[in-house]
Amino acid sequence: MSAGERSAVPDPAAAGRAAIEARRARAAVKRALAAGERGPRDVAERAWQEPGGPEGRLRVAEYLTSLRGIGPARAASVMESLGIAGSKRLGGLGGLQRERVRGWLDDVDPSRRPRLIVLAGPTAVGKGTVAQYVREHFPQIRHSVSATTRSPRPGEIDGVHYAFVSDADFDRMIEEDDFLEWAKVHNQSRYGTPRSSVQAALDEGSSVLLEIDLQGARQVRESFPDAVLLFLAPPSWDELVRRLVGRGTETEDERERRLETAKVELASQPEFDATIVNTDVAEAAREVVERILAAEADEAR
Ligand SMILES: Nc1ncnc2c1ncn2[C@@H]1O[C@H](COP(=O)(O)OP(=O)(O)OP(=O)(O)O)[C@@H](O)[C@H]1O
Ligand SMILES: Nc1nc2c(ncn2[C@@H]2O[C@H](COP(=O)(O)O)[C@@H](O)[C@H]2O)c(=O)[nH]1
Numbered sequence: 001m002s003a004g005e006r007s008a009v010p011d012p013a014a015a016g017r018a019a020i021e022a023r024r025a026r027a028a029v030k031r032a033l034a035a036g037e038r039g040p041r042d043v044a045e046r047a048w049q050e051p052g053g054p055e056g057r058l059r060v061a062e063y064l065t066s067l068r069g070i071g072p073a074r075a076a077s078v079m080e081s082l083g084i085a086g087s088k089r090l091g092g093l094g095g096l097q098r099e100r101v102r103g104w105l106d107d108v109d110p111s112r113r114p115r116l117i118v119l120a121g122p123t124a125v126g127k128g129t130v131a132q133y134v135r136e137h138f139p140q141i142r143h144s145v146s147a148t149t150r151s152p153r154p155g156e157i158d159g160v161h162y163a164f165v166s167d168a169d170f171d172r173m174i175e176e177d178d179f180l181e182w183a184k185v186h187n188q189s190r191y192g193t194p195r196s197s198v199q200a201a202l203d204e205g206s207s208v209l210l211e212i213d214l215q216g217a218r219q220v221r222e223s224f225p226d227a228v229l230l231f232l233a234p235p236s237w238d239e240l241v242r243r244l245v246g247r248g249t250e251t252e253d254e255r256e257r258r259l260e261t262a263k264v265e266l267a268s269q270p271e272f273d274a275t276i277v278n279t280d281v282a283e284a285a286r287e288v289v290e291r292i293l294a295a296e297a298d299e300a301r
Helices: 003-008 012-034 040-049 060-065 072-082 095-108 127-137 167-175 195-203 214-223 237-247 252-267 281-298
Strands: 116-120 179-185 189-194 208-211 228-233 274-277
Touching: 012 040, 012 060, 040 060, 040 095, 060 072, 072 095, 116 127, 116 214, 116 281, 127 208, 127 281, 167 179, 167 189, 179 195, 179 214, 189 195, 189 214, 195 208, 214 228, 228 281, 237 252, 274 281
Parallel strands: 116 208, 116 228, 228 274
Antiparallel strands: 179 189
């Protein structure tokens, strides 16, 4: 038997392990739903983005009975009213069924409304680090990927950290009204929040976190008066400088320019809805998420 033929032979032990792993992942999703750590909208949208993932492989009946206050009988009647067959998996729902589930979620969960959240603060305070922690630990919150005319730093990926665009492209995007807000930051490069992806996430019921500068925060306040503006502050000025120098991604000139902007940004704190001091990344991220959840709940009152 050749090596190729050997690798084609099914390995029941490996298949069994994969099935156990998949069951565990689905159980973790159900636990998170039951504990309220993940929202029903987030799980459903994730299932439709990745029908083969743990959310997508979850049966609709299991999904529903993981929600607080819904037992097997209520789940069966909800599925009947939405025209969903008993054994259907969440990821296997068609377009019409997905729309019906979205509508049902709007009706049963009116207490949560998605919000636009701004996370601003001086250079190197840790906005990116805290946002990354939120991304990894609180997947129900979406993040906007900005466009920028600055060059990528080592390790930055186009489309993940930023959409890196030319000046001409940025001009065209402004002309076509693609930005919800944009600004020239540190008097250097331009940065902008794409309107369409943010609106799509809000329409799907997810809050969206924008990690932007003070000028952008002011524009958001103007066009979205119910946006929540969070200011991330350093424990001290010296610590801010230490973080900027320690990051090692800017030249001396660039650092000075950024620290000049930082003084203006620090003075703007009273314009924000809340200040969160970033002493510890996990703590600061938790506080950001608590503010978001409180704002989502507040909307309904
Ligand atoms: N709580 C913290 N304690 C110690 N170091 C931190 C903390 N938060 C972030 N840092 C470090 O500070 C540096 C700057 O963080 P980060 O790049 O996230 O800042 P930023 O606010 O996004 O900056 P900029 O606005 O310039 O893009 C990084 O080296 C990061 O690891
Ligand atoms: N107004 C906007 N500001 C933005 C946006 N995306 C990022 N930023 C801010 O720019 C500075 C510098 O970022 P860096 O990655 O070059 O260090 C920082 O304060 C960001 O928050 C945006 O879309 N709009």
